[in-house]
Each structure stands twice: as structure tokens, then as C-alpha cells.
Amino acid sequence: MSGICGVMRLGGAACAPDELAGMLQRLAPRGPDGSAVWSEGPVALGLALLATTPEALEEKLPLRHAPSGSVITGDIRIDNRGELLAALGLEAIGRVIGDSELVLRAYLQWGTACLDHLLGDFAFAIWDAPRQRLFCARDQVGMHQLIYHHAPGQIFAFATDADALANHPAIPRRINEARIADFLEDLEACDLTSTFYRDLYRLPPAHALIVEGEMLRIWRYWELSPATPLRLDDDRAYAEAFLEIFTEAVRARLRAPAGKLGSMLSGGMDSGSVVAVASRLLQQAGAPSLSTFSAKGSDPECAETRAIRVAQTMEHLAQHDIAIADFPAYAEHLTRLSQQSAEPFDGHMTMLRAVYLAARQAGITVMLDGAAGDTTLMADDMVAWRLRRGDIIGAWREAAGARRFWGAEMPTVPTFINGARHVFVPASLRALRRRSGAASRQRRADQASMVAPALSRSVNMADRRAANARHVALKLDGRCDDRRSLVMHPYVVVARERYDRVAAQFGIEPRDPFLDRRLLDFVLALPADQIEHDGWPKIILRRAMAGLLPDAVRWRVGKEHVGWLFEDAVVAPWLDEAEPGWADGLRPFVRSERLTAADAAQHDQLAVATQKTLRYLFWWMSRFSG
Numbered sequence: 001m002s003g004i005c006g007v008m009r010l011g012g013a014a015c016a017p018d019e020l021a022g023m024l025q026r027l028a029p030r031g032p033d034g035s036a037v038w039s040e041g042p043v044a045l046g047l048a049l050l051a052t053t054p055e056a057l058e059e060k061l062p063l064r065h066a067p068s069g070s071v072i073t074g075d076i077r078i079d080n081r082g083e084l085l086a087a088l089g090l091e092a093i094g095r096v097i098g099d100s101e102l103v104l105r106a107y108l109q110w111g112t113a114c115l116d117h118l119l120g121d122f123a124f125a126i127w128d129a130p131r132q133r134l135f136c137a138r139d140q141v142g143m144h145q146l147i148y149h150h151a152p153g154q155i156f157a158f159a160t161d162a163d164a165l166a167n168h169p170a171i172p173r174r175i176n177e178a179r180i181a182d183f184l185e186d187l188e189a190c191d192l193t194s195t196f197y198r199d200l201y202r203l204p205p206a207h208a209l210i211v212e213g214e215m216l217r218i219w220r221y222w223e224l225s226p227a228t229p230l231r232l233d234d235d236r237a238y239a240e241a242f243l244e245i246f247t248e249a250v251r252a253r254l255r256a257p258a259g260k261l262g263s264m265l266s267g268g269m270d271s272g273s274v275v276a277v278a279s280r281l282l283q284q285a286g287a288p289s290l291s292t293f294s295a296k297g298s299d300p301e302c303a304e305t306r307a308i309r310v311a312q313t314m315e316h317l318a319q320h321d322i323a324i325a326d327f328p329a330y331a332e333h334l335t336r337l338s339q340q341s342a343e344p345f346d347g348h349m350t351m352l353r354a355v356y357l358a359a360r361q362a363g364i365t366v367m368l369d370g371a372a373g374d375t376t377l378m379a380d381d382m383v384a385w386r387l388r389r390g391d392i393i394g395a396w397r398e399a400a401g402a403r404r405f406w407g408a409e410m411p412t413v414p415t416f417i418n419g420a421r422h423v424f425v426p427a428s429l430r431a432l433r434r435r436s437g438a439a440s441r442q443r444r445a446d447q448a449s450m451v452a453p454a455l456s457r458s459v460n461m462a463d464r465r466a467a468n469a470r471h472v473a474l475k476l477d478g479r480c481d482d483r484r485s486l487v488m489h490p491y492v493v494v495a496r497e498r499y500d501r502v503a504a505q506f507g508i509e510p511r512d513p514f515l516d517r518r519l520l521d522f523v524l525a526l527p528a529d530q531i532e533h534d535g536w537p538k539i540i541l542r543r544a545m546a547g548l549l550p551d552a553v554r555w556r557v558g559k560e561h562v563g564w565l566f567e568d569a570v571v572a573p574w575l576d577e578a579e580p581g582w583a584d585g586l587r588p589f590v591r592s593e594r595l596t597a598a599d600a601a602q603h604d605q606l607a608v609a610t611q612k613t614l615r616y617l618f619w620w621m622s623r624f625s626g
Contacts, residue, residue, distance in 0.1 A: 087109075247277050275317070304561065
């Protein structure tokens with residue numbers, strides 16, 4: 001993804017010639033194709049370019065619209081270009097129009113309502129010269145990021161990432177201690193606004209803002225609408241309709257400069273389905289084979305590695321393996337990148353870094369994945385759903401099927417009983433039970449916490465835990481009346497933000513067809529038994545992929561993962577190594593007994609997990625202090 005940045009001096013002073021220099025320096029890894037700045041009076045806009053569409057190779061940003069004087073900078077991919085070109089009367093203009101120019105012209109035509117017309121992934125800022133205001137927006141699902149700082153009467157500034165924004169000399173660099181506590185307790189999705197810097201904030205997905213005079217206004221401009229239930233003749237009709245929309249979602253994400261497109265390929269359904277459809281589309285278009293990147297463990301017979309080998313038999317692929325056996329060749333590089341993580345939450349994503357590293361070495365700058373497949377196609381409690389319809393036998397089949405798919409972690413009888421509880425125990429009684437155990441849960445959380453007591457009190461850790469619980473709660477009661485909270489769960493947003501930050505280290509743009517708005521709308525309209533049936537999750541995807549994805553992958557059970565092998569390969573060399581200032585730097589944030597235990601080089605599971613967490617935090621703190 002490109003990096004964008006900008007400043008609006010609110011006191012009326014003109015921006016300095018080097019106003020954006022510090023931010024653009026930090027954005028350089030995101031923009032290997034060059035940088036540019038536009039500045040006039042109190043406003044400066046900048047771009048660090050990663051050209052990820054054919055049009056971006058010709059479009060020059062920041063872009064000024066001469067008649068109005070308005071200017072845009074953006075990290076934008078628009079998927080409904082034809083529709084917009086027609087609506088704006090630009091079909092016969094006779095030159096290449098980039099996605100950012102389309103957005104600027106849409107704004108000049110419709111104002112902030114232009115957001116109702118945009119389909120794709122984007123973060124952008126428009127200086128509206130006639131109105132003397134700055135308009136910024138982030139895409140509906142949060143694929144692209146926008147971080148901002150507002151000091152009333154002084155400055156408004158924004159950038160794609162927090163480190164770049166904090167590199168502006170007028171912005172104070174102060175640690176957000178509450179976010180440190182979030183990290184230590186794994187409350188990443190506690191909110192969608194805070195960062196590790198106290199005065200810097202994320203603009204949430206589907207939100208926009210305007211800065212005008214002394215006013216900063218932020219609003220939500222879009223949310224998933226409750227769907228009208230879809231009724232088709234049979235399973236085959238549903239699968240065909242799904243495949244049609246999924247194919248368009250994949251097609252939209254194939255727009256990339258020649259030779260720059262790749263895809264992750266695991267042994268699972270999600271990336272496998274993306275690759276199956278993408279490779280077929282490329283083959284039909286006479287385009288080169290799709291470059292795929294697969295991370296494999298050390299055991300050639302593990303379920304994940306076997307499934308990858310089967311997936312790699314699909315046609316029109318140029319395969320690249322990232323094997324744990326080859327790790328010594330790039331361990332030092334990956335360790336250094338882990339130490340440079342933009343956030344401590346990113347520290348553990350070693351396998352993803354290894355995949356992106358291999359892709360970048362192969363010249364890839366656009367990478368498909370299927371990371372949101374689990375949430376887009378997340379089912380409600382199907383045992384409860386069947387019981388609500390009086391289908392006791394069907395409910396038992398769901399419970400038995402879940403045991404068959406997931407193994408011992410989903411035993412049949414407890415799964416059935418849990419579903420029955422959702423149906424037959426009144427919600428008020430279930431809520432009463434939760435409330436009655438709240439105090440004991442809080443005590444257990446305090447005892448297990450790594451957060452230093454003084455910090456816990458100062459950030460009101462109990463309230464943050466409660467807020468997190470409310471924010472991430474899944475409504476799984478078998479009613480299936482509104483799946484929006486499942487499809488657009490906060491974990492989707494924070495996961496995509498992590499993918500973005502990690503990919504940015506390599507100058508790569510991630511794209512996920514499972515977060516296409518058209519697909520989300522379609523999935524929300526599906527009957528529940530088209531999402532999961534007889535314990536088979538994502539059943540509509542399995543049916544849609546018949547003849548495209550090998551059956552051994554389509555009907556694979558379980559969800560084995562090899563990411564921990566890559567993380568351990570980076571972690572192992574430094575678990576027993578003491579770094580200068582290691583304990584002292586963390587003492588204000590971490591319980592002393594947890595620091596002592598981590599420093600004792602114990603190798604039990606809890607101690608190793610603690611050491612990893614504290615090392616990721618120490619590395620980030622070292623970067624912050626430096």
C-alpha cells in the first residue's frame with residue numbers, strides 16, 4: 001500500500017517547505033516507487049507511492065483539480081471504475097484516469113456523499129479549496145489505514161501509520177500506557193481508535209472526518225444493512241450464485257501492474273479458493289501463471305503440508321515454497337524485522353513476514369489472501385438454530401458433525417447441550433449467571449494479569465476488560481436473525497491492520513476478496529444452513545469450489561497451522577539471552593514477579609509465552625525510546 005500524509009496548520013501559518021519530510025521518511029518502505037508533496041499556505045499533502053494498479057503507474061499524486069483548486073492524496077483502489085466513469089461523464093475523456101482522480105471528481109460532484117458511490121479499498125484526504133476544509137475517509141471494511149492527530153487551534157495531521165505521524169516535529173511522542181496494558185492482556189480489539197501513542201488515533205473503518213476552522217467532525221458513513229433473506233431452489237443454485245459474486249470479488253483484486261501479482265496458498269479452504277478462482281481468471285485472460293507462496297513445516301506428513309501439496313496441483317500456478325528447513329538463510333533478516341514491528345501486536349507474525357519476504361524477492365507488490373474467510377462465513381450456533389425449528393435429529397447431526405470436523409475440542413454431547421441452553425434457558429437467566437460470576441472472573445483476571453498493579457489502577461483495567469468483552473462478544477444463540485456482528489467483527493479489523501503493517505515492511509499491498517462488500521451483502525442474505533451444514537463450516541464455499549479446488553482440500557477437516565514453527569524459529573535463539581535494560585525498561589508496565597520469571601530462562605509453556613510477549617514489548621519500547 002502507498003503511504004499518505006498531510007498537515008493542516010489551524011492557526012493560519014503557512015506550512016514549512018520540509019513540513020512532511022519526517023513523515024515521508026518513515027513512509028518510505030510503503031512507497032518504493034517515489035514520493036511527492038503538494039503544499040499551499042496552511043496545507044501540505046504527501047504521498048509515498050507503491051504503484052499497485054496499472055493506472056497508478058501514470059497518475060501523479062498529490063493531484064490538483066485546476067478549476068476548483070482542490071487536491072487529493074490517497075491510497076486507493078476503486079473496483080467500480082466503469083460505473084463511476086459513466087456517472088461522472090468521463091467515459092470518453094480520451095486519457096487514463098486514475099482511481100484517486102475518480103474519487104476527487106466524485107467528491108466535486110457529490111460532496112461527502114461520494115462515499116456512497118465508492119466500492120473498493122481506500123484511505124484518502126481531499127483539500128477542498130473553495131470551502132477551506134480537509135476531508136478524509138477510510139474504506140468500509142478497514143483494509144487501508146488512516147491515523148490522525150488534532151491539536152485544536154494548532155495543527156491537524158494524518159498519516160497511514162502511527163510511526164510516520166509521530167515523526168512530525170509538532171506532534172508529541174507520548175506512550176499510551178493504556179494500549180501497553182491492552183497488549184499485555186491481549187485486548188487488541190478493545191477499541192478501533194487507540195494507538196500506542198497517546199495523542200494519535202485510528203480513524204475507524206467506514207468513518208470519515210472533516211476539519212474546518214476550529215471544528216473536527218467524525219462520523220460513520222456506512223454500515224452493513226440487515227439483509228432481505230435470499231430464497232433459491234436448491235443447494236446448487238446457492239453455490240452458483242455465491243461463485244458468481246466471489247469470482248467478481250477476486251477479479252476486482254487482480255488489477256495490478258504486469259508481473260506484480262501473487263497470492264498466499266495454504267492448505268485451507270480460504271486462500272485455496274482465492275487461488276482457484278484467480279488462476280482460472282488469469283488463464284482465461286491469457287495472462288501469466290499466478291505466483292503462489294506457501295509456508296511449509298518440517299514434517300512432510302503433517303496435515304497442513306500435505307494439503308498444500310495437493311493445492312499446488314491446480315493449474316496455472318508458479319509455486320514458491322517457504323520451508324522451515326530453509327529458515328537459517330533468512331532468520332537474521334526476519335528477526336530484525338520482528339524487532340522493527342510497528343506495534344507489539346505484530347511481533348508474532350513471523351510466518352507472514354517470511355511469506356511476504358519471499359514474495360518481495362520474487363518481485364511481487366500485490367498479494368491476495370483469504371484471511372477474512374473465517375469471519376465472512378462464520379456460522380451461528382447451528383445446534384440451537386435446528387432446535388428452534390423443532391429439528392432435534394438435525395441438531396444432533398450438527399453436534400456430531402462438529403465433533404467430526406474439529407475433533408476432541410468439540411465433543412458431541414457438550415456441544416448439543418450448549419446449543420440447547422441457548423434455546424431453552426431464558427436470556428435473562430444466562431445474563432444473571434454471567435453477572436453473578438463477574439467479581440470472581442475479575443479476581444482471576446487480576447491474578448493472571450501481567451500488568452503492573454499501579455498501571456492497572458491508572459488505566460482502570462477492569463473497565464477496559466469489560467469494554468473489550470462487550471466489543472468482541474459474539475451473539476451465537478441460533479436465531480441467525482442478524483449476522484452483521486459476526487461478519488464485521490472487531491477482530492477482522494485489527495487482523496487486517498496487522499497484515500497491512502507487516503506487508504508494509506516489504507512494500508506489498510494485501511488484498512482480501514472475502515471482504516468485498518458485494519460478497520458480504522450476499523452472505524448476510526443466506527439461510528443459516530448454507531453457511532454450515534451437518535458440522536461442515538463454510539458449506540457454500542465447499543460446494544461452490546467443486547471442480548475448481550481439489551477435493552482433499554475442499555473436504556479437509558480441522559484447521560492445523562504451522563505459524564508457531566516459524567515464530568519459534570525466531571524466538572528460540574534469544575529466549576536465554578539477556579539484553580541490556582531488558583527488565584528496567586519494562587518495570588513500569590509489568591508485574592515484577594512476571595519479569596523475574598521471564599528473566600529466569602524457564603522453558604515451560606507459560607514461561608515461553610510470557611517471554612515472547614515481553615520481548616515484543618521490549619523491542620517496541622526500544623524503538624520508541626530511540
